[in-house]
Amino acid sequence: xxxxxxxxxxxxxxxxxxxxxxxxxxxxxxxxxxxxxxxxxxxxxxxxxxxxxxxxxxxxxxxxxxxxxxxxxxxxxxxxxxxxxxxxxxxxxxxxxxxxxxxxxxxxxxxxxxxxxxxxxxxxxxxxxxxxxxxxxxxxxxxxxxxxxxxxxxxxxxxxxxxxxxxxxxxxxxxxxxxxxxxxxxxxxxxxxxxxxxxxxxxxxxxxxxxxxxxxxxxxxxxxxxxxxxxxxxxxxxxxxxxxxxxxxxxxxxxxxxxxxxxxxxxxxxxxxxxxxxxxxxxxxxxxxxxxxxxxxxxxxxxxxxxxxxxxxxxxxxxxxxxxxxxxxxxxxxxxxxxxxxxxxxxxxxxxxxxxxxxx
Amino acid sequence: xxxxxxxxxxxxxxxxxxxxxxxxxxxxxxxxxxxxxxxxxxxxxxxxxxxxxxxxxxxxxxxxxxxxxxxxxxxxxxxxxxxxxxxxxxxxxxxxxxxxxxxxxxxxxxxxxxxxxxxxxxxxxxxxxxxxxxxxxxxxxxxxxxxxxxxxxxxxxxxxxxxxxxxxxxxxxxxxxxxxxxxxxxxxxxxxxxxxxxxxxxxxxxxxxxxxxxxxxxxxxxxxxxxxxxxxxxxxxxxxxxxxxxxxxxxxxxxxxxxxxxxxxxxxxxxxxxxxxxxxxxxxxxxxxxxxxxxxxxxxxxxxxxxxxxxxxxxxxxxxxxxxxxxxxxxxxxxxxxxxxxxxxxxxxxxxxxxxxxxx
Numbered sequence: 001x002x003x004x005x006x007x008x009x010x011x012x013x014x015x016x017x018x019x020x021x022x023x024x025x026x027x028x029x030x031x032x033x034x035x036x037x038x039x040x041x042x043x044x045x046x047x048x049x050x051x052x053x054x055x056x057x058x059x060x061x062x063x064x065x066x067x068x069x070x071x072x073x074x075x076x077x078x079x080x081x082x083x084x085x086x087x088x089x090x091x092x093x094x095x096x097x098x099x100x101x102x103x104x105x106x107x108x109x110x111x112x113x114x115x116x117x118x119x120x121x122x123x124x125x126x127x128x129x130x131x132x133x134x135x136x137x138x139x140x141x142x143x144x145x146x147x148x149x150x151x152x153x154x155x156x157x158x159x160x161x162x163x164x165x166x167x168x169x170x171x172x173x174x175x176x177x178x179x180x181x182x183x184x185x186x187x188x189x190x191x192x193x194x195x196x197x198x199x200x201x202x203x204x205x206x207x208x209x210x211x212x213x214x215x216x217x218x219x220x221x222x223x224x225x226x227x228x229x230x231x232x233x234x235x236x237x238x239x240x241x242x243x244x245x246x247x248x249x250x251x252x253x254x255x256x257x258x259x260x261x262x263x264x265x266x267x268x269x270x271x272x273x274x275x276x277x278x279x280x281x282x283x284x285x286x287x288x289x290x291x292x293x294x295x296x297x298x299x300x301x302x303x304x305x306x307x308x309x310x311x312x313x314x315x316x317x318x319x320x321x322x323x324x325x326x327x328x329x330x331x332x333x334x335x336x337x338x339x340x341x342x343x344x345x346x347x348x349x350x351x352x353x354x355x356x357x358x359x360x
Numbered sequence: 361x362x363x364x365x366x367x368x369x370x371x372x373x374x375x376x377x378x379x380x381x382x383x384x385x386x387x388x389x390x391x392x393x394x395x396x397x398x399x400x401x402x403x404x405x406x407x408x409x410x411x412x413x414x415x416x417x418x419x420x421x422x423x424x425x426x427x428x429x430x431x432x433x434x435x436x437x438x439x440x441x442x443x444x445x446x447x448x449x450x451x452x453x454x455x456x457x458x459x460x461x462x463x464x465x466x467x468x469x470x471x472x473x474x475x476x477x478x479x480x481x482x483x484x485x486x487x488x489x490x491x492x493x494x495x496x497x498x499x500x501x502x503x504x505x506x507x508x509x510x511x512x513x514x515x516x517x518x519x520x521x522x523x524x525x526x527x528x529x530x531x532x533x534x535x536x537x538x539x540x541x542x543x544x545x546x547x548x549x550x551x552x553x554x555x556x557x558x559x560x561x562x563x564x565x566x567x568x569x570x571x572x573x574x575x576x577x578x579x580x581x582x583x584x585x586x587x588x589x590x591x592x593x594x595x596x597x598x599x600x601x602x603x604x605x606x607x608x609x610x611x612x613x614x615x616x617x618x619x620x621x622x623x624x625x626x627x628x629x630x631x632x633x634x635x636x637x638x639x640x641x642x643x644x645x646x647x648x649x650x651x652x653x654x655x656x657x658x659x660x661x662x663x664x665x666x667x668x669x670x671x672x673x674x675x676x677x678x679x680x681x682x683x684x685x686x687x688x689x690x691x692x693x694x695x696x697x698x699x700x701x702x703x704x705x706x707x708x709x710x711x712x713x714x715x716x717x718x719x720x
Binding site: 004005007009011012013014015020021023024026027028029030032060061062063064065068072095096099100101188190196197198218219220221222223235236237238239240241242320 | 364372373374375380381383386389390392420421424425432456459556557558578579581582583595596597598599602
């Protein structure tokens with residue numbers, strides 16, 4: 001077995017040695033000019049990855065911290081929130097909103113099926129007082145890529161803001177915050193950025209700022225107004241070494257070119273999907289046009305023990321893939337192909353799965 | 361000038377290369393057994409540093425995240441909170457409590473003077489419905505070490521819980537969570553643990569859990585109930601590489617011995633204080649018995665331009681010290697001597713300051 005595990009789970013992903021080395025630099029004083037310049041520069045570079053002219057802030061936390069910030073800054077008790085749900089992470093938005101005592105309208109779709117745009121339009125027509133719509137672009141739990149552009153087109157014409165979680169796709173798959181009318185977009189470091197976990201990113205449109213300014217938020221650590229006040233410094237001590245890693249990760253993205261990176265992720269997803277089908281297995285996503293380009297979810301055939309497959313891949317080949325979450329446990333497995341993953345690694349997983357299946 | 365800056369600010373501190381190297385290990389799957397075992401082990405080892413039998417949780421965030429968690433989990437609107445304030449960080453507790461719409465009673469003491477225990481007793485006697493008392497053990501902004509033990513003895517006999525920020529002292533100076541009756545204690549990675557910023561730690565007593573369980577918290581990312589639910593995993597993706605660093609940092613603490621580490625910090629503080637007095641300067645802390653053992657705040661003599669001193673130390677000697685915060689800007693400077701700082705570095709700062717003063 002290889003000494004280092006090949007991480008093919010949908011995040012955290014393999015971290016390239018360039019990023020690891022960058023994170024080893026001595027800690028700079030976080031209030032000094034040298035660090036401040038670097039910090040501001042990375043926020044600016046993130047805008048290009050988000051494809052936005054809006055502010056993008058760097059939070060110290062997991063992606064969930066940014067998901068909470070998107071709601072705790074905009075929503076107060078009794079505010080109406082429309083949550084589009086077709087997986088574990090879109091469900092999380094609803095949990096956060098309920099926790100904030102919002103009036104939550106859940107629009108549920110079967111896991112594995114993309115959000116239905118027509119139902120969203122109906123819900124918004126019926127409830128003209130909806131303050132925010134939440135959705136996940138790339139449902140990590142199901143491998144489904146939801147139609148954010150189409151939902152954005154609808155929400156745009158209302159007073160509601162559109163909040164989108166792109167944690168497991170940004171920097172990997174095509175995503176256009178501004179063109180798609182996304183008001184608040186949240187992402188994280190440990191997926192397509194190929195960094196360790198610990199940073200979350202959040203973009204805020206003017207429409208969203210107006211909602212935030214009118215809202216009496218109880219958030220403190222995640223209060224976005226505190227981040228806007230002085231953009232040259234994080235309001236609370238930032239994780240300096242991870243910011244070094246982010247700079248290196250953005251260098252790598254620049255060198256590859258964002259569009260090329262999108263193309264590579266699409267290619268890897270195609271190889272994964274074709275490979276799975278060639279092994280006589282079915283994709284979990286109902287419609288290939290909506291399949292994720294960063295994670296492929298596969299229906300486990302009746303004869304397949306997912307836990308055993310994962311264990312064998314881990315112990316014999318040093319490859320880690322993911323199982324299913326919640327009610328999908330044992331029913332699907334998931335292969336992550338995001339970040340710096342290339343053909344070599346995707347082929348390696350497919351070959352290893354083939355060998356395990358043959359032996360079973 | 362040295363290539364690597366010698367950080368003598370009160371956090372972040374110099375990170376030893378052992379910790380840096382540890383953080384370079386490949387990312388483990390955060391839901392797998394290997395990582396989980398390591399994560400649980402570090403939570404357990406932290407208890408020894410906190411000197412507590414209570415749960416200690418690891419959060420991904422700055423120390424402020426843990427400060428907010430200590431209040432957002434225990435306090436709801438209109439709850440009475442007594443905030444003992446004698447510096448910037450004790451002030452922050454009050455800001456967080458006000459943000460949560462608590463009924464905040466501020467007990468203000470002059471910056472540089474320790475909390476007066478008698479006034480605390482009077483305030484608690486007068487307000488028997490106080491739900492939480494907040495204080496900072498080691499006020500980073502003033503170099504004052506507050507009498508937590510004495511306050512703990514008073515709060516213990518009431519229904520209130522005692523919340524203490526030990527961010528800039530835990531693992532460096534003597535601190536006894538259980539003996540001193542501290543219900544919630546918060547700390548962070550980038551001070552006496554000599555790690556990069558990004559992790560916060562929080563301990564919770566049974567008395568505090570009863571308050572938390574009876575409280576209807578709106579927190580999600582920082583909701584401590586989510587952390588208690590399954591202690592074998594962080595509820596949200598933890599910053600894996602920083603956890604590796606924490607393990608190494610705790611190894612270093614074990615090798616030195618916690619009590620020896622306390623002793624070393626005390627020795628370094630004595631050298632710093634004696635050195636400053638030998639240079640004919642005055643300590644900012646009103647009473648040497650209450651001077652911090654991790655950061656020394658010095659009154660700037662009239663002739664001294666603090667900004668120029670800091671700049672000269674940085675550019676000529678590669679040493680970074682801190683200035684004053686808020687109304688103390690330009691009036692004091694602060695030397696951090698925490699984490700892995702030894703005589704070599706403290707002497708180096710003192711000699712360099714002496715040389716700069718002579719030339720001025």
